[in-house]
Amino acid sequence: MLAKRLIPCLDVKAGRVVKGTKFLNLRDAGDPVEIAAFYDKEGADEIVFLDITASAEERDIIIDVVANTAAEVFIPLTVGGGIRTIEDIRRLLKAGADKVSINTAAVKDPDLVNRASRRFGSQCIVVAIDAKRREGGWEVYINGGRTPTGRDAIAWAKEVESRGAGEILLTSMDCDGTQDGYDYELTRMVSEAIHIPIIASGGAGKLEHFYEVLTRGKADAALAASVFHYKMFSISQVKSFLMERNLVMRPGIVTTFA
Numbered sequence: 001m002l003a004k005r006l007i008p009c010l011d012v013k014a015g016r017v018v019k020g021t022k023f024l025n026l027r028d029a030g031d032p033v034e035i036a037a038f039y040d041k042e043g044a045d046e047i048v049f050l051d052i053t054a055s056a057e058e059r060d061i062i063i064d065v066v067a068n069t070a071a072e073v074f075i076p077l078t079v080g081g082g083i084r085t086i087e088d089i090r091r092l093l094k095a096g097a098d099k100v101s102i103n104t105a106a107v108k109d110p111d112l113v114n115r116a117s118r119r120f121g122s123q124c125i126v127v128a129i130d131a132k133r134r135e136g137g138w139e140v141y142i143n144g145g146r147t148p149t150g151r152d153a154i155a156w157a158k159e160v161e162s163r164g165a166g167e168i169l170l171t172s173m174d175c176d177g178t179q180d181g182y183d184y185e186l187t188r189m190v191s192e193a194i195h196i197p198i199i200a201s202g203g204a205g206k207l208e209h210f211y212e213v214l215t216r217g218k219a220d221a222a223l224a225a226s227v228f229h230y231k232m233f234s235i236s237q238v239k240s241f242l243m244e245r246n247l248v249m250r251p252g253i254v255t256t257f258a
Contacts, residue, residue: 003250004214005045005221006238007199008228010035012051012081015065017229030229033068039228040073042235045250047073048169048199048223050101050128051081063095070096078126078169089116093124101169103128104142107149107156110163117164126199127160128169129153131186138172138186145173153186154193161194168194169223172202177226179205187217199223207233207241214247 010017010032017030036047049069051062066079079092080101089100106113106127117125130145131138131153138153157168170190172183182203191198200219204210210222227233239249 002220003248004219004242005199005250006210006235006242007046007048007221007223008035008039008044008235009048009050009201009223009225011225012049012062012065015062032065033072035229036069036077037072039235040075043239044075044235045221046076046078048078048101049080049097051079063091066092066097067095080126080128080169086112086115086119089120089124093120099124099126099167101126101128103130106160107140107142107151110159113160113163113165117166122164122166122196125165126167126169127157127165128171129157129190130171130173131183132173133183133186141173154190157190157194161196165196167197167199169199169201170219175203176201178203179226181205181209182213182217182219182222184212184217187213187219191218191220197221205232207238210238211242211245211247214242 012032017032017035039047049066070077076098077096078099078101079097080103083089083100083102084105092100102112113125113127130141132141140149140151140153140156141147142149168190170187172186175183180203182200187198187200197220199221200213200217201223204224204227213219213222243249
């Protein structure tokens with residue numbers, strides 16, 4: 001069995017980490033560099049850094065924040081938000097990102113996924129899918145969850161895999177920030193439809209939620225924000241809980257869960 005991953009997410013707006021519910025009602029959670037360094041020391045497997053308003057505001061991602069974060073962490077760093085071109089990807093990788101996450105630009109120009117994977121390798125290219133339930137399935141949204149596209153989320157996941165994406169960051173907009181659990185059905189259906197890894201996002205609130213999305217939801221990694229930022233759980237607590245239930249986790253700082 002491949003090891004499962006545990007990934008804190010840093011949603012960044014105006015240089016600060018923020019967190020909301022269903023992509024709305026954002027509140028401050030701290031400095032991104034300090035928070036990333038803390039998670040690195042605590043044993044996170046990766047960190048995802050998303051500039052959540054860059055695409056909607058049609059501006060570049062904050063390269064200096066990315067560079068400062070990359071200088072402080074020694075685990076893989078995935079960066080997204082405001083990426084539109086091959087040059088944007090090159091700049092982020094040069095600044096210290098290990099992978100880039102593309103959402104809005106991929107929907108507007110699907111061939112960007114092909115060009116990026118050919119230039120930098122599939123292992124560097126993550127396609128983020130923000131999905132909202134609708135009758136008969138889930139619809140893809142872009143611009144930080146502001147704009148519906150009419151695209152079916154499962155069909156879009158299949159397409160970006162065929163275009164060279166190396167991983168999918170799948171966020172349930174319905175579950176995001178609710179702490180009521182991930183959308184296990186959405187995650188399972190996407191996972192069963194494609195062959196590349198799935199990072200499940202949106203809804204973590206209990207230790208059991210991580211276990212459920214990695215087993216019933218068939219995700220390869222579980223991403224969370226609020227429960228880590230506001231100290232509901234530590235990385236080591238979640239890892240211990242999962243390991244006690246016979247899930248294989250990547251090595252890290254793990255303490256016995258009590």
